[in-house]
Amino acid sequence: MRSKLARAAAALAAVTLAAACGAGEPAADGGGDPAQPVELTFWSWVPDIQKAVDAFNAAHPGIKVNLETVTPGPDGGYAKMLAAVKAGNAPDVAQVGYDSLPSFLVNGALEDVTEHAEGHAGKFVDWQWQTGVFAGKVYAIPQASGPMGFYYRKDLFDKWGVEPPKTWDDFAAAAKTIQEKDEDAYISTFAANQAPWMIALAQQAGQQWFGIEGDSWKVTIDNPDTRRMADLWQKLLDDKLVKTVADMSNGWYKDLQTGSIAGWIGGSWGDAIIRGNAPGTSGKWAVAPIPQWPGAGEFTSASWGGGSASAILKGTGNPAAATEFAVWLNSDPASVDILLSAGYGWPSIKDTGQIPSLQQDDTVFPFYGGQNIWDVFKEADAAVSLDWRWPPVSDALYATLTDNAKAAVEGNGTLADAIAKTQQAMVEEMKAKGLNVTGG
Amino acid sequence: MTGVLQRTPGTGTGAPAQARRRPRRLRPHVLVFVAPFFTAFALFFLAPIGYAIYQSFFKLTSSGLGLTEPTVDFAGLGNYVTALTDEAFTGSVVRVLVFSAIEVPIMVVCALGLALLLDSARARFRAFFRVSYFLPYGVPGVIASLLWGFLYVPQTSPLVDLLAAAGLPHDFLRADTILLAIANIATWQFAGYNMLVLIAGLQAVPRELYEAARVDGAGELRIAWHIKIPLVRAPLILITVFTLIGTLQLFVEPLILKPMTTAITSDYTPNLAAYNQAFGQANTHLASAMATLIAIMAFVISFGFLRLVNRKGNRAW
Numbered sequence: 001m002r003s004k005l006a007r008a009a010a011a012l013a014a015v016t017l018a019a020a021c022g023a024g025e026p027a028a029d030g031g032g033d034p035a036q037p038v039e040l041t042f043w044s045w046v047p048d049i050q051k052a053v054d055a056f057n058a059a060h061p062g063i064k065v066n067l068e069t070v071t072p073g074p075d076g077g078y079a080k081m082l083a084a085v086k087a088g089n090a091p092d093v094a095q096v097g098y099d100s101l102p103s104f105l106v107n108g109a110l111e112d113v114t115e116h117a118e119g120h121a122g123k124f125v126d127w128q129w130q131t132g133v134f135a136g137k138v139y140a141i142p143q144a145s146g147p148m149g150f151y152y153r154k155d156l157f158d159k160w161g162v163e164p165p166k167t168w169d170d171f172a173a174a175a176k177t178i179q180e181k182d183e184d185a186y187i188s189t190f191a192a193n194q195a196p197w198m199i200a201l202a203q204q205a206g207q208q209w210f211g212i213e214g215d216s217w218k219v220t221i222d223n224p225d226t227r228r229m230a231d232l233w234q235k236l237l238d239d240k241l242v243k244t245v246a247d248m249s250n251g252w253y254k255d256l257q258t259g260s261i262a263g264w265i266g267g268s269w270g271d272a273i274i275r276g277n278a279p280g281t282s283g284k285w286a287v288a289p290i291p292q293w294p295g296a297g298e299f300t301s302a303s304w305g306g307g308s309a310s311a312i313l314k315g316t317g318n319p320a321a322a323t324e325f326a327v328w329l330n331s332d333p334a335s336v337d338i339l340l341s342a343g344y345g346w347p348s349i350k351d352t353g354q355i356p357s358l359q360q361d362d363t364v365f366p367f368y369g370g371q372n373i374w375d376v377f378k379e380a381d382a383a384v385s386l387d388w389r390w391p392p393v394s395d396a397l398y399a400t401l402t403d404n405a406k407a408a409v410e411g412n413g414t415l416a417d418a419i420a421k422t423q424q425a426m427v428e429e430m431k432a433k434g435l436n437v438t439g440g
Numbered sequence: 441m442t443g444v445l446q447r448t449p450g451t452g453t454g455a456p457a458q459a460r461r462r463p464r465r466l467r468p469h470v471l472v473f474v475a476p477f478f479t480a481f482a483l484f485f486l487a488p489i490g491y492a493i494y495q496s497f498f499k500l501t502s503s504g505l506g507l508t509e510p511t512v513d514f515a516g517l518g519n520y521v522t523a524l525t526d527e528a529f530t531g532s533v534v535r536v537l538v539f540s541a542i543e544v545p546i547m548v549v550c551a552l553g554l555a556l557l558l559d560s561a562r563a564r565f566r567a568f569f570r571v572s573y574f575l576p577y578g579v580p581g582v583i584a585s586l587l588w589g590f591l592y593v594p595q596t597s598p599l600v601d602l603l604a605a606a607g608l609p610h611d612f613l614r615a616d617t618i619l620l621a622i623a624n625i626a627t628w629q630f631a632g633y634n635m636l637v638l639i640a641g642l643q644a645v646p647r648e649l650y651e652a653a654r655v656d657g658a659g660e661l662r663i664a665w666h667i668k669i670p671l672v673r674a675p676l677i678l679i680t681v682f683t684l685i686g687t688l689q690l691f692v693e694p695l696i697l698k699p700m701t702t703a704i705t706s707d708y709t710p711n712l713a714a715y716n717q718a719f720g721q722a723n724t725h726l727a728s729a730m731a732t733l734i735a736i737m738a739f740v741i742s743f744g745f746l747r748l749v750n751r752k753g754n755r756a757w
Contacts, residue, residue, distance in 0.1 A: 079719055103722070106502055108509030135507060192702050215504045245595070246699050254595035392506045395721040403528070403705040410615045410702050432522070434501035434510070 037064040038321045041091035042310075043081060045072045048342040052335040056328055063321050065093075073097055074395075078104075085109040085314050092316035093326050098131040098306030099196070099394040101140055106392035106433075110139040111312040116323035117141065123331045127386045128348040132309050141326035144345030145307030146267025147380035148200055151274060153262040154286035154369060156185065164288035168232055171291045175241040178262060187263045189255070190233055191247035192405040195398035196305030201265070203388055204302035205229040205293055210391045216436035217391065222423035228293070230415035237409065244409050253277040265290060267304035268377035272343030275367050283366060287373040289380065301380035306390060307345055346381050393429050400425045489735075496520070496728035519729035528707040529730065533737065535619070536709050540687040540741075543623045547683045548676065550627055551634035555672075556664050558635070559642045561650075570639070573632035581629065585696035588625045593700050613701035622693045630686070634679040641675035642668055677749050681742050688738045691715070710734045 042053065042065050053067045068091065070077040078100055084090040085107070096104055104110050117138040121129050124142050132140030152164055160181040165171035175187040191197050202209065206225030211218040236242045243261060245251045255261035256278040264270060274285065290301050310326035312319060329335050333354045336347045340357055352358050358374045365372060391397060404418035404425075413421075423439065430437045499515040502508075523529050554573055558566055576584065592612040594600045603610035612621040645668065653663050669676075691711040698704040698712075706720065707713035711734060718727035 074720070076719060079722065082722060102506075106506040106510060107722070135505075193699060212505060217505060244702060246701070249593070249699055250590065251593040251595035251700065260595075392502070393721075399706040399716055399720055403707065406702040406705055433506065434503050435506045436504055 037062050038318050040065045040093060040316075040318060040322055040325055042067050042093045042325070043070045043077070043091040044095035044310075045070055045077055046095060046308075046339065046342055046344050048338060052329055052338045055332075055334055055338070056325060060324075060328075063325060065325055070095075073100060074398075081313065082107050082109055088315060090313040090315045092313065092318060092322040093310050094313050095143075095308060096140065096311040097308050098128075098142070098145070098303075099390045101132060101309060101311060102134070102390050102392040103394060104311060105134055105139065109314050111314050111316055111319055111322075112137045112139060113312045113319050113323045114138045116320050117327065120327045120331070123327075123350060124348045125350055125381060127303075127384050127388070128307060130386065131306060131390070132311070140309040140311035141323070141330050142307065142309050142348035143330045144269075144339060144347055145381060145384070146200075146269055146304035146345050147377045147384060148204065148265055148267055148290045148301050148304060149373070149376045149380055150288045150290055151264045151266050151270060151285060152187075152288065153259055153281070153284055155284040156259055156262045164286070165291045166289075168229075168291045168293055172232060172236060172241070175236055176239070179241050184260055186241070186243045186255075186261050188265065189243040189245050189247055189252060189261055190237055190409065192244065192409045193246040193249075193402060195401045195405075197247065197265070198401060198405060199397075200267075200302040200304045201229050201233075202226040203385060204290060204300055206296070206300075208385065208387050208389065210389045211387070212389065213438065216438055217430060218438050219391075219423060219427050219430070221426060222420045225293075226419055227416050230419050234408070234415045237415070248273065257281065268346040268374075268380070269343050271364060271367075271373060275364070283369050285368050286371050287368060287376045289376055299379070299383045300385070301383040302388075303381070303384050306388075307348070346377055352378060391426070391430065392435070393426065393433065396429045397422070397426055400429075492728040493732055495725055496732050499725050500723075515725065519726045520733065522726060523730050523733055528705070529710065529713050532707050532710050532713050536688050536690050539619055539623065539690060539709075540684055542619065543626055543687045544680060544683050546623060546627055547631060547634060548680055550631040551638055551679060552669070552672075552676065554631065554635040555638035555642060556668060558639060559668065560660055560664070562660070570636070573635055575632065576629050577633040579629065581692040582696055584625055584629050585693045588621070588628070589697055589700050592621055592697070613697075613703060615703040618697070618701060618703040622690070622697070625693050626686070626690075630683070634683070637675050637679055638672055641672040645671045677746070681745060684742050684745060685738050688741065689734065710737075 040063060044067065050067050053065050057064055070080055073081075073096065078096070081090065081094050081096070082104070090109070101110070114137045120141070121138075125145075128142035128145055132138055132142055150164060157164065160178055162174045162177050162181075163170070165174045171187070178185050178187050199209070202221075202225075205228060207220060207223040209219070209221045209223075209226070211220065233242070237244070243255065245255060245261075247264070252261065256264075256274060257280060259281070264274070266273070271287075275282075289299065292300065310329055312322045312326060316322050330339075330347075331349050336349060337355055337357055339345075340347060340355065347355065352374075358378075359372075361374075401418070401422045404421045405415060407413060408415045408418040427437050427439045496519050497515060497517075498512050499518060500510045501513045502510040557563060558570055558573075563569075579587070591597045591599045594610075600610045600612070609617075611617060649667055649671075650663055653667055658666070689711050690709045694704050694708045694712055695715070698706075698708070706716040710730060714727045714730035714734065717723045717730060
C-alpha cells in the first residue's frame with residue numbers, strides 16, 4: 001500500500017511538473033505537430049461515440065484520440081477507472097456520471113484543468129457545467145443530462161377522459177381514475193429498484209439532499225419536501241393505484257407493450273427505451289411536462305441521475321489536449337448530433353437551436369403522434385435546480401435508498417421511513433469515511 | 441451456488457495406505473513436476489486470499505469535505521466490527537442459514553431419490569434419464585437464473601398464468617416466497633450432478649449383496665433402505681457438504697433475480713453484501729472483511745458437520 005501511495009505521489013508530482021513546464025507553451029488550439037500527434041486515450045460506454053471520436057480526429061490532425069469501450073460505470077467501469085488511476089495507467093479522458101464525479105474527486109482520480117477549461121463555461125447550461133466544478137476548480141466537461149418529463153399513452157388517456165396531470169395531486173387523481181376505468185391499467189410503476197429516479201423526484205420536490213457549509217457536508221435527505229413526495233407515492237402504493245414492477249425490466253417492457261402501464265416519469269433518453277421496447281405502440285404516445293408541486297413558484301424539473309460528463313483523469317500527460325477534446329466532443333454541433341442520435345441524453349450545451357435533429361426528427365416525432373417532444377425536455381433541462389450537490393458517496397446512497405425503498409414496498413415500514421433510514425445511513429457512512437458531516 | 445467446489449470430483453477413499461507406511465525421500469525431479477501446480481496455486485489462490493485478509497485490516501479515510509486524496513489507515517478489526525454489527529449483514533447470514541436448512545434436505549432427498557430410481561432393478565431407459573437429469577448442470581448458473589426469472593415474472597411467464605388460472609398460489613417474487621424460488625433454481629441445477637455422485641457410489645456396491653437380500657425375501661424398498669443407503673453414506677455426506685458450502689455462498693441466483701423483484705436487496709446474502717461493498721461502493725477493505733467472515737463461516741459449518749457425522753470412529757471419508 002505504501003508503495004502504491006508513493007507511486008501515486010510520484011505520478012502526481014510528474015503531472016504537476018508537466019503542467020508547470022507546459023505553462024509557458026502556447027495554449028493548444030488544435031495545433032500540435034500533425035506528424036507526431038499527441039495521443040490520448042478515452043474510455044466510454046456510449047454507443048456510437050466512435051463516430052464522434054473519428055470526427056474529432058479528422059478535424060484535429062495534432063491530436064489522436066483512441067477510444068476504448070468499457071462497461072458502464074456502475075457495472076464495473078468506474079471500478080476499472082479508479083484502479084487504473086491507482087496503477088498509474090489511467091486514460092486521459094473518461095466517461096463519468098455527474099453523480100460519481102465527487103466520488104472520483106474523493107478518490108483523487110480527477111485532474112484540475114481549470115486553466116484550460118474555464119474559458120468554455122459559457123457554452124454549457126449552468127447547472128450541468130457546475131457538476132464538474134468543485135471549490136472553484138474545473139475537473140470535467142459536461143456531456144448530457146436526463147431532464148424529466150411525463151411519457152404517457154395519449155390514446156388511452158383520451159379514451160379514459162384523463163388529462164395529463166399538471167400537478168402531483170392531478171397525478172394521484174388520474175391514477176385513481178385510470179384504475180376505475182380499467183382494472184388492468186396503471187398510470188405508472190413505483191420503481192423502488194431505481195434510486196436515481198427516486199432521487200430525481202426528490203430533487204424536483206424542493207429542498208435538496210446535500211449541501212456544503214463551511215468545511216462540512218450537510219445532509220438533509222429527510223426534509224419536509226422529500227417527505228411530501230414520499231407520502232404521495234406511499235398513498236398510491238397503499239391504494240394499489242401504481243404497480244411495483246421494476247422499471248426497465250422485462251415485465252415492465254411487457255406492460256408498456258400491452259398498455260398495462262400507461263405512463264412513465266422518465267428522462268429525455270427514455271424515448272429510445274420506449275421506442276425500442278414497445279415498437280407496436282408507435283404513434284400512441286405523447287410527452288407532457290413533469291407534474292408540479294403546489295407553491296413551487298416557477299416550473300421545476302429534475303435530472304435523472306444527473307447526467308454524464310467527460311472527466312479528465314489524474315495522471316494525464318496532456319491536460320490541455322484532453323480538455324480540448326472533451327470540450328469539442330460535448331459542444332461541437334456535429335458531435336452533439338451524433339451523441340443525441342445514440343440516445344444518450346439531453347445535450348449540455350446552451351444553444352441547442354443549431355442541432356438539426358432537435359428541430360425535426362422523422363424517427364422520433366412520429367412515435368409521439370408528430371409531437372416535438374424535445375420542446376418539453378428543453379424546458380425541463382432549463383428548470384433543473386442549480387443547488388443540487390452529489391455527495392462523494394453516491395454509490396452507497398443508491399444502494400441504501402434502493403434497499404430501504406424495496407423494504408417499504410414489501411410492507412416493512414413506509415417510504416417516509418425509508419427516507420429517514422437513508423438519511424441516518426448516509427450520515428453514518430460519511431462519518432465512517434472521515435468526512436465532516438452535519439445531519440439536517 | 442458457486443459451483444466451483446461442486447465440480448471437485450468426489451474421491452472419498454482417503455490416501456493410499458501404502459504411501460503412509462513408507463515415506464519417500466523427496467527427489468529433486470519431483471519438484472520439477474509439482475512446481476507448476478504449486479506456483480499457480482500460490483499465485484492465484486493463496487496470494488489473493490492472503491492479500492484479501494491483509495486488506496481487511498485497513499480502511500480509507502478522508503477528511504473535511506473529502507476533496508483531497510484519502511489516506512489508507514490501519515483499522516485493526518474495525519472492518520470486522522462494522523460487518524458484524526451491521527444488521528443487514530448479520531441478517532443476510534441468518535438468511536443463508538435458513539436457506540441451507542431448507543435447501544440441503546431438499547437437495548439430498550431429490551438426488552438420492554433420483555439415484556435410487558435409476559439404480560433400481562426395474563429402471564428403463566437409464567442412460568436417457570441419467571443424461572436428462574444431469575443436463576441442467578450444464579446450463580451456466582446465470583442462464584439458469586435468467587431462465588427461471590422469466591418463468592417467475594408474471595408479465596412473461598406462462599407458468600404464472602397457468603397457476604393463476606388453476607387458482608393456485610403464483611407469486612414467486614414476494615419476500616416470503618423468494619427463498620423457495622431460489623431453492624427451486626438451485627435444486628433444478630445441481631440435483632442431477634449430485635445424483636451422478638450417488639449413482640457412482642451405488643455402482644460400486646457388489647451386486648451379490650442384492651441377490652443375497654432377495655434370497656432372504658427383501659423387496660426393492662427394503663434393499664434400498666437397508667443396503668443401498670447405508671452403503672452410499674460417504675457420497676451422501678460428500679454432497680451434503682458441497683450443498684452446504686454452495687448454499688452459504690449463495691450469490692448468482694439472487695444477483696440475477698434482484699432487478700426483477702423488490703424482495704432482494706443489495707445485501708440479501710453475505711456474498712452479495714461483499715460484492716456490493718467491493719464493486720458497488722468501492723469499499724474493498726470492508727468487502728475483504730466480509731469475504732473472510734464468509735469463508736470462516738463456511739469452513740466452521742462444513743467441518744463441524746463432518747465432525748458430527750464422523751464421531752465415534754465411524755469414519756465416512
